[in-house]
Amino acid sequence: MLGRPYLALCALPRAGRIVGRLFSNPLSQHAVRRRSGPYGYTQAKALVFSQNGEPSDVLKLHTHSISPSLSSKAVLLRALAAPINPADINTVQGTYGSQPSFTSLIGTSTPSAIPGNEGVFEVLATGDPSSPVRKGDWVIPAVAQFGTWRTHAVADVDEIIKINKEGLKATQAATISINPGTAYRILRTYGPNAGISKALGMRPLEVGSGQWFIQNGANSGVGRAAIQFGKLWGLRSINVIRERSSPEATEELKKELTGLGADAVVTETQFLSREWKDQLAEITNKGREQIGLGLNCVGGKSATALARSLGEGATMVSYGGMARQPVALPVGLLIFKDIRFVGFWLSRWNQQDPTGRRHMTDYIVDSIREGKFQDVPLDEVAWNWETEASTLTEEVQKGLQGFRKGKGIFVFGDT
Numbered sequence: 001m002l003g004r005p006y007l008a009l010c011a012l013p014r015a016g017r018i019v020g021r022l023f024s025n026p027l028s029q030h031a032v033r034r035r036s037g038p039y040g041y042t043q044a045k046a047l048v049f050s051q052n053g054e055p056s057d058v059l060k061l062h063t064h065s066i067s068p069s070l071s072s073k074a075v076l077l078r079a080l081a082a083p084i085n086p087a088d089i090n091t092v093q094g095t096y097g098s099q100p101s102f103t104s105l106i107g108t109s110t111p112s113a114i115p116g117n118e119g120v121f122e123v124l125a126t127g128d129p130s131s132p133v134r135k136g137d138w139v140i141p142a143v144a145q146f147g148t149w150r151t152h153a154v155a156d157v158d159e160i161i162k163i164n165k166e167g168l169k170a171t172q173a174a175t176i177s178i179n180p181g182t183a184y185r186i187l188r189t190y191g192p193n194a195g196i197s198k199a200l201g202m203r204p205l206e207v208g209s210g211q212w213f214i215q216n217g218a219n220s221g222v223g224r225a226a227i228q229f230g231k232l233w234g235l236r237s238i239n240v241i242r243e244r245s246s247p248e249a250t251e252e253l254k255k256e257l258t259g260l261g262a263d264a265v266v267t268e269t270q271f272l273s274r275e276w277k278d279q280l281a282e283i284t285n286k287g288r289e290q291i292g293l294g295l296n297c298v299g300g301k302s303a304t305a306l307a308r309s310l311g312e313g314a315t316m317v318s319y320g321g322m323a324r325q326p327v328a329l330p331v332g333l334l335i336f337k338d339i340r341f342v343g344f345w346l347s348r349w350n351q352q353d354p355t356g357r358r359h360m361t362d363y364i365v366d367s368i369r370e371g372k373f374q375d376v377p378l379d380e381v382a383w384n385w386e387t388e389a390s391t392l393t394e395e396v397q398k399g400l401q402g403f404r405k406g407k408g409i410f411v412f413g414d415t
């Protein structure tokens with residue numbers, strides 16, 4: 001998004017001389033140099049793309065300057081951390097549900113967009129002294145396609161949400177919105193049909209009931225969040241993972257998810273086998289306990305098996321398509337088991353329910369602070385002023401690879 005906030009940006013070539021000012025870096029707690037050009041212009045860098053394609057082909061690192069004069073609603077931000085989510089890569093590839101606008105407002109030679117939907121920034125300056133945010137506050141984007149893969153940004157105060165940073169690491173704050181938000185909204189909203197008298201609407205799984213849900217992609221950011229919320233809210237989960245490179249590594253991952261609160265963790269091979277029906281019955285008290293909700297992150301055969309595992313009147317919510325395979329559904333599941341299939345997109349939810357989003361964000365932040373919610377394993381990528389463009393773009397390109405040890409995340413240091 002290179003929209004209104006950039007009216008305060010002045011696209012200048014990077015000034016030759018860098019004047020450093022000391023300021024405190026909340027990540028390292030060490031004093032680092034803030035780069036500013038002559039006349040107080042902030043020197044900034046952003047990953048940009050001007051056409052869709054593979055990230056390693058189309059992403060460029062662009063240097064520009066930000067004017068010190070801010071309009072009354074504008075806020076100058078410095079990035080602290082920003083994850084590389086699958087949706088960000090799909091946005092660059094042009095396969096995502098929405099596209100940022102392409103503009104030349106930061107002085108790119110061709111109209112470009114900055115990818116990155118999620119991240120945390122520190123407020124450096126505000127255009128108005130009575131602004132609801134102050135220097136030193138931490139904020140996250142309130143709008144989709146904010147463009148977080150950049151060292152600095154100027155945003156309208158309405159486009160950010162202040163978070164209580166106390167006790168939070170920047171990497172935690174940077175990853176609270178999208179994956180935990182998706183798991184939270186799905187578990188709070190979707191569930192089995194509420195009966196003909198309720199026009200076949202849905203009722204979410206009941207808190208404290210021990211009702212089951214099942215999910216594939218269980219070790220993803222969303223999957224791990226669903227396991228933890230499920231546990232916190234008294235629900236039970238069956239979790240499908242892909243085998244690791246050795247049985248020991250698979251066991252290790254199962255243990256990790258069980259430690260987060262998973263009730264059952266099964267491998268995809270087991271899940272796709274003929275024996276799964278009997279194994280599922282064993283888990284669910286000889287099949288007497290029905291599964292009311294399925295969360296589909298993967299698609300393809302895994303999604304079909306997920307649908308077959310559901311009880312009568314259950315709902316399957318597709319929120320991801322990691323296998324890049326369509327979802328094929330036996331028609332009998334629709335007719336005889338009355339299973340409903342819906343899709344979920346967090347961006348739409350956030351747009352339609354900003355108040356609910358704020359409550360959700362507070363809940364997630366509080367849960368992390370209270371030690372009730374663990375962040376995903378991360379693969380930190382340091383982004384300093386001197387970091388080469390190729391280092392950053394290669395990390396983005398890796399983002400869609402399977403079997404990763406952790407989610408890629410840019411951690412901004414001396415920028």
Ligand SMILES: NC(=O)c1ccc[n+]([C@@H]2O[C@H](COP(=O)([O-])OP(=O)(O)OC[C@H]3O[C@@H](n4cnc5c(N)ncnc54)[C@H](OP(=O)(O)O)[C@@H]3O)[C@@H](O)[C@H]2O)c1
Nearest residue numbers: 182219220221222242319320321322323344345346402403
């Ligand atoms: N609809 C929404 O609003 C919304 C919101 C958030 C996320 N999402 C979507 O949810 C999905 C997961 O996102 P995330 O950020 O949670 O993921 P993530 O933490 O980056 O993890 C990726 C997951 O995908 C699995 N995976 C990768 N390639 C796969 C393949 N070919 N077949 C099966 N599984 C594969 C990985 O399993 P391994 O470890 O076995 O490789 C891992 O569980 C993405 O499709 C994302 O776009 C949607």
